[in-house]
Each structure stands twice: as C-alpha cells, then as structure tokens.
Amino acid sequence: MAEVLVLVDHVDGAVRKTTNELLTLARRLGEPSAVFIGDGYDAAADTLGRFGAQKVYKIAGADVEGYLVAPKAEVLAQLVERTQPAAVLIGSSAEGKEIAARLAIKTNSGLITDAVDVQPGEGGPQTTQSVFAGGFTVQAYVSKGTPIITVKPNSASPEEAPASPAVEDVDVTISDAAKSARIVETKPREKTGRPDLNEAAIVVSGGRGTSGDFSPVEAFADALGAAVGASRAAVDAGWYPHSNQVGQTGKQVSPQLYVAAGISGAIQHRAGMQTSKTIVAINKDSEAPIFELVDFGVVGDLFQVLPQATEKIIQTKG
C-alpha cells in the first residue's frame, strides 16, 4: 500500500488533536507516514504510534523553525519526490494552507483546502467541502500530481490503531530563498485553561448582546467545559481577542454543540459555525436570523438566561 504523508502539527512535541484526525483519515487511503518537523519528538512518539503512523520522517528544526512556511514546503516537496505518496494531508490552519499552497506549485499537484471528509475513490481521494458559508457541499478530487489536501479540524473522530513506526532521521537541504522571511519574535498566547476553539466539542460565543461583558458567557462555557468564541462585532468593539473570533475571517468551527449568545447571525458569522452539529441561540430579538439555524432558541436576555442555566448545570452535575 502506498504511503500517505501527514504533516504533524505540534508545539514542542505536544501533538495537536487535528493530527490524530489526519492519521485516522490517512489510514483510509494507505499507510500513514508522519512528518515531524522540529524539536520534541520524544514527547510526540507515543501519540503518533497510537494513531497508526507506520513510519515517521523526523526533520531537525534548525533550518526550518524560525522561518515562515517556505522551508516546511521544501521539506515536504523533497519527501513527496522520494516517496511518491498516495496523498499529503495537512491541517487546515492558516499555516497549513500556505504550506500546502507552496507544495502544490513545487510539485505541480492539485490542492484541495478545507475538506470536511476524505474517502478513498477510484481515481484517488474524494473530498467533501462545505462552501458559500456552509450553504453548499462540493465533492471534488485532485486530477494532477500528488493529491494535496488540507482538512478542517473536527472532520473525523480520531481512532486509535496502535503501531510501532519506523523512525527515520531525514536530512533535507533548505534553500536560502526559503529562509528570507525570518520569525524574529514569538509571543505564546496566554493560557485560559479552556479548550482550543478549533478542537472543542462545545463552543459558547458572545456577540453584540453582551455589551462588552463576557462574564455570563464564560461562566456558562466553563460549566459545560466549552471553548469561548466571539462574533466579529464583539471583536471589533475590543471586547474579546481576535484569536477567539468565529466567522469568515476568524475560526471556522464545527463542534457538537454551538451556543450563540447575543449574536444576530450575519452571513459572515454563519460561515464560521453553520456546520456545527447542534446549534442553540439566546437573543433578545425574536427576528434575529440566527434563530433560522437553531435546534433550540431562547428569546430573552442573555444576562438572565445564561446565569440561570449555568446554575442549573452546576446543580445537575452535583
């Protein structure tokens, strides 16, 4: 069976959940080979094996980290040439899509971004995408070169398939041109203790209706173990960080449960949450377009409804 290259997304060896999803999807298409770039492999080894990596290509970080995107694309291009994989799977982050973009040009290969499903097909992997703010689904495939596919977080449930991968240290040459955009400073995000917005099973978002007070949104999220999101209106007003924005120009999330509190539901917001499995809204305005999408809606003041619900959840959980 052909190899399927999976680019590991990690922070100092802490593998992000999306990688486990990619390894799970890769097993449908062939034998997963994890591409691990940077330091901290020892911390990642167990996870990669547990989710079925048959091989690991390990690339030291010296010539790759510290530069934006381009060196990683060169690493993958060299591996694609050598291994002739059935596909390359990369997470659909901003960085992931840029790496995929450069890899596609380098290898003359078709690129599909933001897949929400990948299945084996006669002529290669078949993908499903959700487009036009979630209004349409599109079935597509790559017709030239090596299929390069970026996959959205939460597109598959990670399933374990323990393997003992053969680990190979790979020497790669990185061109000087690829090292022209240097990262001169990195400031890690402040830890909130809440789940990552992209990965969370439940997301609770606040909008204009919070009037800048996110405390009932955060308390309700914490009672549910949820991530906190915000509409663009709330972010533009400076009430919540841009890194938490849900919508077309923020995160596109697809959790099991999405709760929109004080969010009217403009098309740009819907583009970021419409594929959530279950949607709940709380809004004072019974005409708010968000109510067209909901499985359950409360017409009311979030400052009354959320604290009552929070208290009830805490009681129920005992």
Added chain:
Amino acid sequence: MKIVVCVKYVPDAQGERTFNASDNTTDRTGVDGLLSELDEYAVEEALKIVEASEGEVVVLTMGPEDAEQAIRKSLQMGAHSGVHILDDALHGSDAPATSLVLAKAIEKINADGQADLVITGMASTDGTMSVVPAMLAERLGLPQVTMASEVKLEDGSVTIRRDGDVSTETITAPVPALVSVTDQINEPRYPSFKGIMAAKKKPVQTWSLADLGVDAGEVGLDAAWTKVDSFAQRPPRQQGEIVTDEGDGGQKLVEFLVSRKFV
C-alpha cells in the same frame, strides 16, 4: 515606492450564491459582484504606505469584463492605475492557474520598474482558499510575509505582526516581498466624491493571455489540477423549538441540553 495590489471581483456574499450546473463553476452572473471586502484592506494598506512617503499603487485583477468594477472601486479609494487580465480562456481557472497568470502580470508590471511590495487580502470571500498569496510568493521567488495584522517598512525591509493559533509572531523580510493583510490591519476608507470623479480619468490597461505569454492551455477549467464532481445545496436547517423567556428560559435551555446529553 511601487506597490501592486491583487484584488478579486466576487459574487456578493449577501446574495444567493450558487454554481453553474453546466460545469460546476461559481455562478458569476446571477449574483451582483463587487470588490472582495477582504481586498479593501489590502488597497487601504497600500495607500497608507505610499501616502506616508511617496509612490504609486497599481491594482491588478483577473476576471470577466465586470471585474473591472473591482479595479474601479480601488481607483476611487485612491489607487493610481489598474491592470485587468481579461481572456475567455480563463473561465474556471483554479488557484495554481490564477497564481500563474497573476505572477506573469506582475512580472510585466515590473518591467516598468520593480514593485517593492505585492499586497493581497487574506482570502477571497467566494473561494476562501487563502492560498494564492503563498502561491504567488512561490512563483515570484519573493519572501512571503502573510496574514499581517500590522505592517512596518524601514530600511529595505518589511516587518509584520502575524497572530497565529498558538502565538503572535513578528516576521521580517527584505523587500521586494509579498504581503497579505487581515481584516484587523486597518479601516478601509470609503471613496470620496472627489475620488470617484478622479477615478474616471485613471488609466486601466487590459491584457490578454497572449500579452502575458501564457498559453491558453495552461489555464481554465480543463487545465485545472482539481475537478469538482458535484455540488449540492445543503438542506436548510430545520428550525427547532423557540421559547420565550418568562423567567424559566435558562431552565428550559438546560432541559434541552440534558435531552441531547450535553449535560
């Protein structure tokens, strides 16, 4: 200072966007088009940079005849000239072909003097792939400094702030460079009456694929490196139960969450 800004003419997201059933491409005639909202930030940033020193902003687009409206809007905002790549063979082009055509056009624009910066938006509002900037950097051999929420130029280098998932990075590169900007970077201006009048006299050149030396067989639907098998409208979500809070809205909400096993 010379800046090329790449812009896209897109179907209005407020309209009923759909596909052409005949070839599975985006329907660009049934819905009003406009300059992609996210490209306004690129135009604005370019204008701010030349206004702070001196120089010119050239707006570049590829698309059908109506796409000139995207150039026109940019000229109304204050850009100095436009280039429109117009050719029937372009219909259905994918991102690699788009980046090829834009790269060739930028090389032709550079023949009159090398652009210091190529600036793009963070994504189009129709395809939303967000890959053309990186592809352009790859094809042009330019340093890629993308997803900028802040841009600073000094002494032959460009420095940006990039807000990532896990960290905020400061990235620096020598110019010429390719920059893409997010919607956090500025507040795009509205064209003034004076700007609208002035735009009527600004030069817009129309180039064909032959003008760029691009073979028609390298672009368009048939040459695309990906194929769309089918598209389907997602069935509208069925509206569920809506209750009005009469002092028990929070309790009812939790009852629903319990019934769906979220609590």
